[in-house]
Every structure is written in C-alpha cells, then in structure tokens.
Amino acid sequence: QSALTQEASVSGTVGQKVTLSCTGNSNNIGSYAVGWYQQISHGAPKTVMFGNSLPSGIPDRFSGSKSGTTASLTISGLQPEDEADYYCSTWDYSLGAWVFGGGTKLTVL
C-alpha cells in the first residue's frame, strides 16, 4: 500500500491532453509540492516535474499543479514518446520519510 495514491493506468491519443493525479494527506502533499518521474521501459526514472517547475530539457507540454492534498501532472499534446510509467513523490514530515505513489501506466493510443 503506497502512501500516495495514483491511477493504475491512463490512456490517451496523440495530441490529447491527459492529467495524472497523486493524492496524499496534509503531512505530505498538503505541505509540499511533489516531484513527478517518468520511467520508460523500466529504465532509470527521469524527473519531468520538480515541484511546480519544469526541469531543463523537459518539453513545456508537461505541467504540474497542486490543490489541497492532490497533485496533478498534465501533458498537453500527448506524444508517442510520452508512453511510460509515471511516479509522484514528496517528503512526509510526520513519517520523516520520502513517500511514493504506486505509479501510473500511461498508454498512448
């Protein structure tokens, strides 16, 4: 059971806008914006959203937001290369630990 809850799977067509969600509580997402990580074919995770900031080299079709205890990653103009597993994480100050979501498998149809 992951501390953060993500959809198991999401799908979309090329060019579509999709939103992935990550739900926690007041001790984690309620206090800190999350990071989002893309993992393609079980390779190393790659940071695609650092808090609400876009890391260098990440296309601006990726954006992040947070409302209360739910964070969201939106991909506007979905591309075939966006097909991957996406994980969210942040610090939980009550646990004194980093926590992860279980991951969302994004399929580009």
Place this chain on the structure above:
Amino acid sequence: QVQLQESGPGLVKPSETLSLTCTVSGGSISGYYWSWIRQPAGKGLEWIGRIYSSGSTNYNPSLKSRVTMSVDTSKNQFSLKLSSVTAADTAVFYCARGVCSSTSCSFDYWGQGTLVTVSS
C-alpha cells in the same frame, strides 16, 4: 550537470549484507541529501533512506533495522548497507539527490540503477 553512478556486487547470498556505493560527479556532495531507492521487478519505487553530507540519516521505518548509510565527502561518494538480505530484497537499486524547499520536495538527479539479485 550532476551525474550519479551506482556500483557494487550484482549477486548477494541470502542472510549476507548488500553493499552499494554511489559516486557523484559534476557537483559537490556537500549541502545536499542523498537517497537510496529500490524497485523490485514489475513493482513500484520504494525509498530506502537518505543521508546528508554531514552524515545525518533518515531511514524507511520498514527497513530501518537493516539499513546503514554512510558518506565520504572526500571521494564524493555515499554508501548503502542492507543486512540479512532475502530474495525479497532482489531489486534495481537507484541513488538520487532529493531537494526540499519550504514549498516542494523532489528528486532531481538519478543514477542509472544497478540490479542486485539475492540468491545462493
């Protein structure tokens, strides 16, 4: 550009201690928290623990009794020891840098990962 590289044995026997080292290049290890994260085949990411450049540590409560982390700032390296391993500890192990501000916490740099198999 900061780069991280994991190294260590790819095969560990049950009940023995798994030892891995992460070498940081392109930047200083000082002033940051450095984490170990693992991923069993077909499963999600699990945080193991973190160490600050001063040596202070935080561990995942579920692994705390078996985990020891250390740092060597002169070599720009930090290390993981996981004792009494079983087959359930077989996973790809990643090292990563985690950064927190007053409003956000995120990992920004990751190693490529190293597979450790626990088997006799």
